[in-house]
Amino acid sequence: MNICGPLERARLVQLLALGGARHWKKGELLFRVGDPMGPFFKITAGVVAVSTLLDDGRRQVVALRAAGDCIGYLEENGQYAFEGRALTGVDACAFDRRLFDKFAARNPDLAAATTATLASALRQAGQAMLVLGQLKSVERVAHFLVEIDALYRNRGACGESLSLLMSRAEIGDYLGLTIETVSRALGKLKTTDVIAIGQRDQVTILDKAKLRSIGKV
């Protein structure tokens, strides 16, 4: 959710003045379900996983957000509707909702940018539902790799290889699979020479066209 999208510089400066910058370490929560509604956040560096939980411990990651995106915007009954967890060290600005809303009411272009951002997120969510509802495990993992490749690489990413940043457990929670199934799916993509798996959580995409066709992207 890139709420502050295409705004001219002066406006952006004015808007950023509303928010206080903070830092979170890897693994820390920016907000959690049920917390009384506080500020929302615009990420300036790092990656955040937004997720929801079930009483019995089942967990679903509903989105991955990176620099430029806004998170913690959705509420339910005056509480955060989802949970935000830092997958890396994260820098973000906290915005007071009331101030932001007032500001948006006086700045139609900001309101329009907010609408466009939410509409884009909603379209993405529809695609994610297609992945969860219709794709098989290898297809889901392929889709995931293409997705994070675009997400991370567009925002000053590293070199050849791609850092997953997530454990198998977190990938599983994102794709609706178990850690073992994720591991086996990655193995299949590796043995078919679509990707190479390096040290740690490094993945190199060897055949992006094939990966995209498997992942239905």
Next chain:
Amino acid sequence: MNICGPLERARLVQLLALGGARHWKKGELLFRVGDPMGPFFKITAGVVAVSTLLDDGRRQVVALRAAGDCIGYLEENGQYAFEGRALTGVDACAFDRRLFDKFAARNPDLAAATTATLASALRQAGQAMLVLGQLKSVERVAHFLVEIDALYRNRGACGESLSLLMSRAEIGDYLGLTIETVSRALGKLKTTDVIAIGQRDQVTILDKAKLRSIGKV
């Protein structure tokens, strides 16, 4: 998406003047993926299924929308991002996007209502992802029944029993299941006396508390 949410009467009249009312028969498409972007629609009567498709024919219904909701709002590359199909006879007003945007730019409260509606839809989408990614077949069907009970009943619905309005195939496309699995799940809910199944697509909820707990609502 109830974009025109809480507006005072005068505004609403002015806004509705922008849109032309039309009617669609059951089964007809209001818009389809890849069609060049046209108007969006505010439903005044009936129910619409919004879905997306895969090349190989797999289909995912991403939302059900009823009177008061807006549909056909999401675009991708100047084309409709999803497909809208009438589950019943549908009445809706078609809105010209450009006119609507201009109108919203001059009416901050309309812009705010649009934002609130999109945010609500996005929260719903996150819950749907939880259903698709984590719930088992009976849980998904239970969740579905609670959901449409709320959706239909809030808008002038019938009496005791609930009309599904959808075939098993459409329910399957919504829940990421096959028609046989949907049928068996309904059967299990029936034999455990949580619901009763009448003629046609009529379902009566006998134990809503239990249904809600099964569906994790």
Next chain:
DNA sequence: CGTTAGATTGAGGGGATTCAAAATTGGTGG
């Protein structure tokens, strides 16, 4: 009454999960 589309039921197979064990990784301190 017959036809046809949709729904149910059954049998069998396949993909993902579960449980368990082995292997690898990363971090820590000697």
Next chain:
DNA sequence: CCACCAATTTTGAATCCCCTCAATCTAACG
């Protein structure tokens, strides 16, 4: 720098859930 430990990942085997294919049943319509 290496050894050791904890955590994560990979691999294997058995089970379960859902899918596929097929047959039967039901309901709606002419």
